[in-house]
Amino acid sequence: MTLILVACSKTTFTVTFDVDGEGSESIEVEKNSLVTRPADPVKTGYDFIDWYEDADKTKTWDFASKKVGENVTIYAKFEIKKFNVTFDTDDGTPVDGQLIEYNSLVCEPSKPTKEGYDFVGWFKDAAKTIPWNFQTDEITANTIIYAKWSLKEGLFPKGGLREQIDENNPRILNKVYVSTKSALQSKAKGLEPGTAVIIEDGTYDGVVLSPEANGTKENPIFYIAKNPGKVKFTGEARIEIKGNYNIISGIEFTNGSPKYDSGIIVIRGSYNRINNIKVTNFNGSFTKSNWITLKGQYNVLDNSTFSGKSHKGPLLNIMREDDSPNYHYIHHNHFLDFASGLEENEWETIRIGTSVTSRSSSFTVVENNLFERTNGEIEVISVKAGENLIKGNTFIEVEGLVTLRHGIKNIVEDNVFLTNSITDGGGIRFFDGEHIIRNNYIEGVRTSASFRGGIIIHSGNNSIGKTTSKSGQWTAFNTLIENNTLIDCERSFVYEGKYPHAPENITFRNNLVFAENKEVVFEGITLVNPIYDNEHYCGASLGIELKDGIFFSQEAPILSTVNGLKLHSEFGARDLNVLNNKNAGCLF
Template identity: 35%
Template sequence: MIANTFFLSFLLLFSLNSFSSNIVVDSPQALSKAVASAKPGDVIYLKDKEWINANIQLQGKGAAKAPIVIMPQTPGGVTFTGQSSIQIGGEYLVVKGFHFRNGYSPKRDVISFRINNDMLANNCRVSNIVIENYSQPERFKSDNWVTFYGKNNRVDHCTFVNKLNAGPLIVAELDDARSQENHHSIDSNYFKGRQRFGSNGGETIRIGNSRYSLTASRTNIVSNYFERCNGEVEVVSVKSGNNNVSFNTFYECEGGLVLRHGSENVVEGNFFIGNNKPFTGGVRVINPRQRVFNNVFYQLQGNNFRSALAVLNGVPNSLINRYYQVKDAIIENNTFINSGSILFGAGKDAERTLGPENVAFKNNLVLSQTNEVYTDANNDKGIVFTNNSLNDSFKGETPAGFKKVKINTISIKGYDLPYDAQFGANLKKLPLINKEATGAKWYKVVTNKSLRKPQSFIVKAAQSATIQGVVNNALAGDTIVLADEGYYKMVSGIIVSKPLIIMAAKNLKNRPVLVNASLKSLPAFITIQNGGDLTVKGLAFKGTYESFSAADAGIKSTEQPMNRPYLLTIDDCEFYDYNESTNSGFKASKSTLADSLVVINSIFHHMSGSGIDLSAEKDDKGIYNAEYTIIKNCTFTNLLGSAINIYRGGNDESTLGPFVTIDHCTFNEVENREQGTVIRLVGAQQATVTNSNFSNSGQGGRSILFQEYRWDNILVDYCNFYESGKVESFYNKATGKHIYSAKPNYANPERLNFQWQGTSPITSNQLPIGVSK
């Protein structure tokens, strides 16, 4: 009987392959037609070339042992550019070997496992694909690079490089029964980077959504490599049930694997490598009956939601999109190596009051360099600790359910890991995935080498009209040097769309001054566009000049589409004579994000608006304008508006920032209007104001305003407030122990020298309080 079955199967396969054919097509129309008429086993080759604006629909029907294969003549030989996309419908189609770059999808998805709602893909495969530089031009225009529908589909051995715009990179949709219980596979892929997005919507993978989270997906995420996927707190977001996330490597990711919705998910054999990088995370557990076992958490330094292990509190009578209580979870045979935080009851607040219940934490191995093994925010016996071990050198108190043991080490792919046959992960059976085992094998990273070394270009004041032409002709990394003191009379703003330095010539006695010499208002003297990074040094930006029109800002980010975070450094610059309340020295535009804004040794004075304005995002969705804002040794004086205005509204928990550092600054006669605020830090999650001096500022309201959440890290310390407003925060925990009210003795205020003369209040670094020059 067995022999007959084998013979019949052989005949069927021979029959299918005997009539298969290979054809070459060179247009989307020819390709769609060829797939529609293809037989099982056919191979359809796309002609090697650049396919521009190719929107391809592949509808066909292969067989399990004889799929229809669609591929380039040579792997990587077909490049999809412009606004190209692929939609797959039917059964047993294999799409492989293509390269998407230098464009973006005109549709919701770059690759979709459906053509329309009536034609889904089942038993289809996408393999050896590369997608890079394929993000929407606008940050908040959402799309996905791959979206699963149907059942039994697979994405494997693909390379995905740094998606920049909103939306998960890969999504599995469960929007009807045809896509549920789907058994999809996402395996052996290389996810190369995703930089901080500054908002929710920066996941790398999302399985399901809250609406269908009580539904089983049964998706497998196995043997992938995630490298520095930092878009938001959820690198992998599981929002459905009965999924398997196993044997993946998460390398220096600022976030983790989150069981956000759904139940009965399995997290097994993953390796989370933090290398002591800040904010690196592991697994977050929410909802009932989750199982986390045989994982390794290595030098992870995240806390709260980014802890190596975070088991959350739930919401009573939770809505489906909030937080169901953790019940009946099993966390066993995991190894935690010098990681910062194991947290039970994470997120505990006035809403999330239900502690985890009947959670078994057993047979785990914890190597800790601190005196605390874990934190339990509830201490209500909801966590049952059984037969766990600590390294014998642990110096803290051994908690119940733990014992000290002597630890041996085992070397696995360059990592010396603690090993005990009785406790922790079974390292001998852990297939540690490295990046070389994943991704498209044909893909090689191409670096754009500059044709020459960076150069400097000299521009004299009489040549002001030529600055934009010099900028256009410069290469990334070049320097434009303004050679003269006095006025540079601008008739249009400078547009920067590449990394550049614009600076004053050395040894000038006074700064070159940019002024508007046109009859039309300038949005800014310098505008940073997509792709631009900028350092400005030694320049002055004067908002009004004679009878000409004004400039609204000294420097700003573009209002045009931008998807790449930019870098801006302002050093030894001056901003003054901005006479409208909407004017600013620096102003960020909506939908733009500075990776870092660094302002040092600069002065903002005689302005009716704000000195530094990072408050364009007013949608209260947790979005903000700068990840890192560092302001040091700066003076703000005679400002009608706020000196610094940073806004992040809403209570979204997906992001880390904004990070704000204000140090050794002086604020004199700033924002004395009724209910005014000198420094507004609304929603800044990590903020310090130190060694700074406030005089005659915020008299009608506040010197500093925080609107923080209980987990935010904020501090005001070593600061002096003379005849100035209060420091206000929601939890009244912002101020440190070193707050003064001494009358300052300034060197020469008339000449804008606000250095403190004589003995100043004590600072944290023994320098005089406030600015040092």
Template identity: 30%
Template sequence: RVSGGTQTQIADITDLITPGTTYSVKIERSGTSIVVYRNNVALASASDATFLTGKVGFGSRNDTCTFDNLNVTVGTPPPTPTPTATPTPTPTPTPSDGIPAALRTVNVSSVSTLQTAINNAIPGDHIVLVNGSYSLSASVSVSSKNGTAANPIVIQAASILGVTFTGTGAFNVTSSSYIIIQGFRFTGSTGSSGADGLNLNGSNNCRITRNYFHMTDSIKAYWTYITGAGDDHRIDHNEYANKPAEGCFIVVYGTSSPYDMSKRVRIDHNYLHGQTFTGANGGEAIRFGDSNRQNIDAFGLIEFNLFESNTGDVEVFSNKSSSNTIRYNTLRNNTGSIVLRHGDDNTVEGNFLIDGQNGIRFYGDNHKIIGNYFSGDSGTGVLSTLGIGNGNIADAPGGNTGYDQPNNCIVAFNTFVGNSTNVVFGLQGTSSFPATGTVFANNILQSDSGTLVSSSSGTPSGTIWEGNILWGAASNGIIPASGFTRVNPLLSLGQFSVYRIASNSPAVNASVNSANYGYLTTDFDGQSRTGTRDIGADEYSTASIVRRPLTTTDVGPNGL
């Protein structure tokens, strides 16, 4: 309510919204009362005398929310039909995915007519390539073409995965904006020059969605490559399959003179599997930055991806920039981890790391490793379940390829159950630069083998140990007695084959200094965490489970 220039909050809605999603929002006013609806479900109501004669409208603060298609009805509004569930997308028809309707549809049936249509494209064009197989002897080029947020330029197959590209040509988007590429199979060869598959160079606000990548590499190549001066891209619902050669599925960089990172890149709902390159380096599924860009804030969001059976590089996701969030992903049966190799101020939250040799390892400052679930991990050394590194330099400048000493990082509210190794300090680097100021709090560690907390080299300095629960035949290790309680947390295997605490678990409402973790608002199931939180990644609740370990039905071109 705004009255006399004074703004007053009179109702609060704590329901979550998903970035990049379109919602129907409705406000109904009746006398002195208003009701706010989202997707025809009432979320909040309030009463105030000013509503009787004042103005009612929509607005947004502190975010990038936008409103369009505004309808105003005076009197009794017509009934709004109850929304029906959207069926699982299938190869035909093409799902809308929030893509605006075409202002003009341009149907093409060859590579040459596709290129001509792209050259002549205007905002709102949907360029639709007839299903079939097409050989690219030269690259398809989208150069200096600009759609708008309301009317992007869409380049798509007639149906999802209905078009297959072979040959040695790539797909290049340069100096363009608001371009959407949807529904193609990229199965060609990167050629002897190592041409990358799909490139976004110096472009903004582009989207790569519901494509399939399985290319034949004869030399190092990246299958999706973001570089140059450009921000705000989304890579979603793609499948990246079976890459035995050097080079990553996805690489995100930025400019090189000066070095910068592409900002606010969102990578979500992709299925990344079968990256099996076993060279010394260069076989990550995703690389986000590099040593030259390690101190640059990228504000990337990597969420809801499924990494599976990537058995080459020890880094499945390699973070090499700052201020990124890696959350709600599932890693299953990999020989590689989420690794914060470079950069500061990153958050790794709510991920499921299950079986195989996949975990989390980090270097650098001010990271948050919170609310993650580790189960059945068999890795050791650099593939330990949670590796907290040593540095070989106190504070790495841009371009330095060493290990940045970890300082002031938070490891809290995680659950470790049934792993061969659990938490290992002192990985790589030197004992002269051990982790300092680590907060290790409110975690559950349960195992019948090995050591729960150990150090491979050096002694961590200034660690705050508090509120942890240890259980099982595994030895305690270096954690001091004041930092844990040895008690059965009453974990049981439940829905979606995940271990959760029982209602009578000693973890319930037992966390220490819970108020320090106000940013941790949900558990790994997506259930609310308020007040004195439960120890570990699970908050005991009878509410519906919102998040769970991902499967192939959730991600990729035909994922939800």
């Protein structure tokens, strides 16, 4: 008997796919067969490169020709992703971008600089509310890191002063007393720094002054009443300051009119100051004129009272002749009883710039002023420039709104709007973008107009990133609306929809609305990509679809009365001052 032994040859082999620490998968492949290429594997934070024969991943596996003759492992090779990190300096000096690997830290760059601003820090979000931590925040995608700025203290003093300039001012070096119009007009020429023209008590009719002399910061030139309020200019009056470092103070303008339509006082130079004056019913036969015109830079209008303007033309016109910044400071003034222009334009109480220069920044501050019944038009303050601050003002029974008409990056904060339920009062309306609307109090708005209300977010003629004409309607975008309180308002928020492009990327945060028996939002158009964060609304109806971040109720919130304002302990505005004629306006 013969025993024949036959060796059985293996007909399949195991092919293992090693996915570089992400696990493995095996298949059986027939001897001398090709391996079918699997789907590209995925590893978070990495790009797949290819499959390799060796563990060192130096030779790729050729799925088109390489056949299996033994058990084999095929290795996946990956390369870590790299992401672009861009620094948005918000018009500051440029900062170079970085290419950063997945889950790695960004190198903190040098601080950028920006004229008129102090650098605050780097932030994760465009609204600049979440700081970037360079020690812990890792990169997982292409990223923009945003610079945040604050206004320089030296350029934008906070709070100003309740100050009246008189003949005892320590910066006065030489005093010239005048008691007649002719003496005043002749002496107010060619003056040296530190000279004070001191005007004796009396009435001066038809005074025209056009001084060109320059004072200095330490020793300005003064044109002041000996006894503030006891010097009255009447008739066709005109003071035109062409030089720098001049101060006008203590004069009352009454029973007269501007000599020219550019105004009673025109400041053409820089570093000048109009302090503690009073203008009452100074209209004459004009159908259109300003009362005050500011040109130049670093001019101040403070502690003055303006009442009874009855004709067209901005009461205070900040005239921007080019794109240069202005840095004017308007504080502690009292504006009252500006007649209605019956919906006509150019009846603003304050106008900052025009559309011609609106794509540049003015850096003007309007702070701690009192507005009462300044009913010229819908734009009680008309902002037509960028980077201005409207802060701490009080508006009482005003048929108009603070209007950000043109320009970007304006701040409107700490203002109080008390309409006392008059028709067509309101709060704030804005076009364009990158504004901050913060910590304002608005009460008692009564309107049925689609472009009036508590806070109005405007549609526009341009899609975001595109332009329209300088005088056109620039669509609202990238604006933060936070910590505002709106009480008993018809149309607390208005999403205005007159124009084709909806506002985009508007952030609402920590606002409080109590609109008992009223709709909270009037939706004329649907916002694109809005963000709602801790919004607390109470009213008869919401007016929009309920969104994440909105807490809506028909039950009244618990409010406390502080300085006559109805405030909540956790949401909305706080720490506000309500001005009256004892803490704003002239001091005589």
